Amino acid sequence: MSMSVQEFALSHNEPQWLTVKRIVANDMKNTMRVPAPLRKFHFESPELNPRSIDTQNLAPKNLQDLGIIMMDLFAAANEFPELIQENLMEKAIYWRDNALNANHLAYLQSGGFVFIPKDVCVDESIDISDLVDHNMQEKHLLIIAASGSEVSFTYKDSKQQPKNDRLMIEVLLGDHANVSFYDAAMTNSEKSHRVLNAYLAQNANLKTYVGLFNHGDSRYYSNIDLDGMGSSARINLVSLSDQNQNQVVQTKIINKSPNTSGLISQRGIVADKSKTVYDTTGQIKLEASDSDSDQISRLLTLSPESKGKIDPILLIDNHDVVAGHAASVGKVNPEQLYYLKTRGIDAKTARFLLTRGFLTPLIEKFPDKSVQEHLLNNLEERIHG
Amino acid sequence: MISIDKSIQHLNDDYQYGFKDDVKPVFSTGDGLTEDIVREISAQKHEPEWMLDIRLNAFKIFQKLPMPEFGPDLSDLDLSKIRYFQRATDSVSRSWDDVPENIKNTFEKIGVPEAERKYLAGAEAQYESEAVYANIKKEFADMGIIFSDTDTALKEHPDLVKEYFGKLVTPQMNKFAALNTAVWSGGVFLYVPKGVHAKIPIQAFFRINAGRTGQFERTLIIVDEDASVNYVEGCTAPNYSEDSLHAADVEVFVKKNAFCRYTTIQNWSDNVYSLETKRASADENATMEWVDGNLGSKVTMKYPSIDLNGPYANGTMLSIAFASGDIYQDTGCIMRHHAPHTSSNVVSKSICKDGGTCNYRGTIRMIEDAHYSKSHIECDTIIMDDDSMSDTIPHNDIYNGDSEIEHEAKVSKISETDLYYLMSRGLSEAQATKMIIMGFIEPFSNQLPMEYAMELNKLIDYQMEDSVG
Numbered sequence A: 001m002s003m004s005v006q007e008f009a010l011s012h013n014e015p016q017w018l019t020v021k022r023i024v025a026n027d028m029k030n031t032m033r034v035p036a037p038l039r040k041f042h043f044e045s046p047e048l049n050p051r052s053i054d055t056q057n058l059a060p061k062n063l064q065d066l067g068i069i070m071m072d073l074f075a076a077a078n079e080f081p082e083l084i085q086e087n088l089m090e091k092a093i094y095w096r097d098n099a100l101n102a103n104h105l106a107y108l109q110s111g112g113f114v115f116i117p118k119d120v121c122v123d124e125s126i127d128i129s130d131l132v133d134h135n136m137q138e139k140h141l142l143i144i145a146a147s148g149s150e151v152s153f154t155y156k157d158s159k160q161q162p163k164n165d166r167l168m169i170e171v172l173l174g175d176h177a178n179v180s181f182y183d184a185a186m187t188n189s190e191k192s193h194r195v196l197n198a199y200l201a202q203n204a205n206l207k208t209y210v211g212l213f214n215h216g217d218s219r220y221y222s223n224i225d226l227d228g229m230g231s232s233a234r235i236n237l238v239s240l241s242d243q244n245q246n247q248v249v250q251t252k253i254i255n256k257s258p259n260t261s262g263l264i265s266q267r268g269i270v271a272d273k274s275k276t277v278y279d280t281t282g283q284i285k286l287e288a289s290d291s292d293s294d295q296i297s298r299l300l301t302l303s304p305e306s307k308g309k310i311d312p313i314l315l316i317d318n319h320d321v322v323a324g325h326a327a328s329v330g331k332v333n334p335e336q337l338y339y340l341k342t343r344g345i346d347a348k349t350a351r352f353l354l355t356r357g358f359l360t361p362l363i364e365k366f367p368d369k370s371v372q373e374h375l376l377n378n379l380e381e382r383i384h385g
Numbered sequence B: 001m002i003s004i005d006k007s008i009q010h011l012n013d014d015y016q017y018g019f020k021d022d023v024k025p026v027f028s029t030g031d032g033l034t035e036d037i038v039r040e041i042s043a044q045k046h047e048p049e050w051m052l053d054i055r056l057n058a059f060k061i062f063q064k065l066p067m068p069e070f071g072p073d074l075s076d077l078d079l080s081k082i083r084y085f086q087r088a089t090d091s092v093s094r095s096w097d098d099v100p101e102n103i104k105n106t107f108e109k110i111g112v113p114e115a116e117r118k119y120l121a122g123a124e125a126q127y128e129s130e131a132v133y134a135n136i137k138k139e140f141a142d143m144g145i146i147f148s149d150t151d152t153a154l155k156e157h158p159d160l161v162k163e164y165f166g167k168l169v170t171p172q173m174n175k176f177a178a179l180n181t182a183v184w185s186g187g188v189f190l191y192v193p194k195g196v197h198a199k200i201p202i203q204a205f206f207r208i209n210a211g212r213t214g215q216f217e218r219t220l221i222i223v224d225e226d227a228s229v230n231y232v233e234g235c236t237a238p239n240y241s242e243d244s245l246h247a248a249d250v251e252v253f254v255k256k257n258a259f260c261r262y263t264t265i266q267n268w269s270d271n272v273y274s275l276e277t278k279r280a281s282a283d284e285n286a287t288m289e290w291v292d293g294n295l296g297s298k299v300t301m302k303y304p305s306i307d308l309n310g311p312y313a314n315g316t317m318l319s320i321a322f323a324s325g326d327i328y329q330d331t332g333c334i335m336r337h338h339a340p341h342t343s344s345n346v347v348s349k350s351i352c353k354d355g356g357t358c359n360y361r362g363t364i365r366m367i368e369d370a371h372y373s374k375s376h377i378e379c380d381t382i383i384m385d386d387d388s389m390s391d392t393i394p395h396n397d398i399y400n401g402d403s404e405i406e407h408e409a410k411v412s413k414i415s416e417t418d419l420y421y422l423m424s425r426g427l428s429e430a431q432a433t434k435m436i437i438m439g440f441i442e443p444f445s446n447q448l449p450m451e452y453a454m455e456l457n458k459l460i461d462y463q464m465e466d467s468v469g
Helices: A004-011 A014-029 A038-041 A061-065 A073-079 A079-086 A098-108 A336-342 A347-363 A369-383 B003-016 B035-044 B049-065 B100-109 B111-118 B138-143 B150-156 B160-164 B175-182 B416-424 B429-440 B450-466
Strands: A069-070 A110-116 A138-145 A150-156 A164-173 A178-185 A191-200 A205-212 A217-226 A232-241 A244-256 A261-270 A277-283 A290-303 A307-318 A321-331 B123-127 B131-132 B146-149 B188-192 B204-209 B218-225 B228-236 B245-246 B248-253 B258-268 B272-282 B287-294 B301-302 B305-308 B314-323 B327-329 B334-337 B343-353 B356-365 B374-383 B391-397 B404-412
Touching: A004 A014, A014 A079, A038 A191, A069 A138, A073 A079, A073 A110, A098 A138, A098 A232, A110 B003, A150 A321, A150 A369, A150 B160, A164 A178, A164 A205, A164 B374, A178 A191, A178 B160, A191 A205, A191 A232, A205 A217, A205 A347, A205 B003, A217 A261, A217 B356, A232 A277, A232 A347, A232 A369, A232 B245, A244 A261, A244 A290, A261 A277, A261 A347, A290 A347, A307 A321, A307 B404, A321 B391, A336 A347, A369 B248, B035 B049, B035 B175, B035 B450, B049 B175, B049 B301, B111 B305, B146 B150, B150 B160, B150 B188, B160 B218, B175 B248, B175 B272, B188 B228, B188 B248, B188 B391, B188 B450, B218 B228, B218 B258, B218 B287, B228 B450, B258 B272, B258 B450, B272 B287, B272 B314, B272 B391, B287 B301, B287 B327, B287 B429, B301 B305, B305 B314, B305 B343, B314 B327, B314 B356, B327 B343, B334 B343, B343 B356, B343 B391, B356 B374, B356 B404, B374 B391, B429 B450
Parallel strands: A110 A138, A138 A164, A150 A178, A164 A191, A178 A205, A191 A217, A205 A232, A217 A244, A232 A261, A244 A277, A261 A290, A277 A307, A290 A321, B123 B204, B188 B218, B204 B228, B218 B248, B228 B258, B245 B272, B248 B272, B258 B287, B272 B301, B272 B305, B287 B314, B301 B327, B305 B334, B314 B343, B327 B356, B334 B356, B343 B374, B356 B391, B374 B404
Antiparallel strands: A069 A110, A307 B391, A321 B404, B123 B131, B146 B188
């Protein structure tokens, strides 16, 4: 039995301001646009069913001692209303941007909230995969790293997924915060939509590592605002598509202040009849002097029927900058293939070794060994067969 | 009085070709555009019925199509205030002596006759809408090369024109391609027969003289099998307070094993909207090259394209754009790989200063059948000061897995290390800056015929004045 947005909100006892916001979003979504590229991912609203909420701090004991909070988003909305009210879909992802965002807020089913207090440093990577319920369609993560903190997060999808899957991640970094985010996207959903938007204050530093290994049609979107002076961001992404898969990766770093630096580095393998699109934008605003913006995008096509598309865009308003992009689409280097074959390796294995070598440098950066193995196994299964 | 004279002098100094001749057009259609005007233009030229049909069809499409929704703002361009057709002289003159004196003065100033006398194969000058002077050296005529203005070609070689006209640039492509097809006048027609090599460049010159004028030349170049040609054109206009429109359509057909290089230096004054549609096709083993310099105009939107239709066809685009002041250069190129083993090469250099905007907007597309194709794209931009902007918007689509695209772009200011080095050798900052800029565009300028390279140097020199780092 399905519930209305209001009934759902009441069922898990969320604060009134959030319920009101959701109802407003639900009412307003019909007046909003759905941008053309997003139309395919404008899912039907999910069925809402009552869920029990764990109101505890879910962080492991050692992290709790450092003051770190990891909670269900709805429980956190009661506990830290000012933090959530100010930041949830207001800063990094804005709910009024399009009908899709508004619908996501209205029908938000499961969410997680992470708060890293000032100057807290954690060496090992924090696994935040279980903060959201992977069976749900509309999922959300809100991460706030206060000034001076230094942490890294790992998120990985579980095997069971709904038909349509959407995860929106907001990362907010205070002054001098230093965050790494490892994201292993490996859903079996028919359609999968992942968003990671970030907002950086002065001298903050964000690195994201993304392994995009979904099986269905997928879209990865990331928009990073370098708002504070001296902030910097790196997006490192590897992707794999095969069969009839359709994959779109849209990444954007905006340099808004002086001395900021953005680098987008992406590599993808396109096999069988699949298609991969890299739509990459580096934007330097007029105020952002002494900044740099760089992009490297490479696609490796494995079959004559594979399709690749790269749109590396630079929008430069300031002259005191260095900006560039390099993009290439191409097949496996025949000389390298030939070399491996002369060493007695059959063509299929040689091809697999070369594609594996193409992605491994990034996959090896994942701190969690099991995630690394999982990604590499997935690659082997799909390419080597 | 003296001070007024001086200020007039100063105004004229602003733009090298900013002199304006007092030529009253013999015939003008007046402001704005209606179907009657399209009919009138066609009737004035005594055109065959099929051409009128093409014009009227294009006019209908022109009315339906929207203005371009990307790039520069065209809202100041008032299409109802443009004079769509005017004729400066009654007949197209064949011999230089017959050209009216004041029109001749203009060409003396821009150097057409000298150029012709020196070593150019044939020069054609388009003044407002129609060619006033067209000639080609006798030896080329003997080889069978047809070089005339398009109106004359329509009279003398109607079959050739009918076979190729509008086959590449169709009115559906964009609003201004449709407008040109409806009201086209003048332009160059060049036919190089099978196996003929025109060893010396063939040259044309275009000039807008009156304000609020639309110049819609239609250029049609056909290079038959195993032939080759090098075609060069230049464009200027005087300063006017009202805006002028230049919407040219250019079609180039390069047949099997043929070669064509099309060189343009566009130096319109800063009141000209230059909205051009250029498209070439290259058959098996043919080579097509666009060499494209954009130095002036108010707004330029120009994306020359090449359809690589035959196996092993090759397309090259070499361009520079220089935007200073309020100039908005939105240029780029489109390469459509339609056959296997085709290759393309794009080199684009842009410089913007004093608030200018230079954008690169390009597309490389390789369809399913274009196996084993290759493309290399390089876009470099120098932004010289804080007021200037540059966007790079490339699209690289590969619809098969056997082809390769490499794309590189760089946007930066003038390297401080280079500047420091040159200044340590005793050059002033201005000299050093100029030298770096000249070096930056060298891959382009050394592809130009000598006198064009010199003119380019002069123009850059002039644009770089008072600009320091």
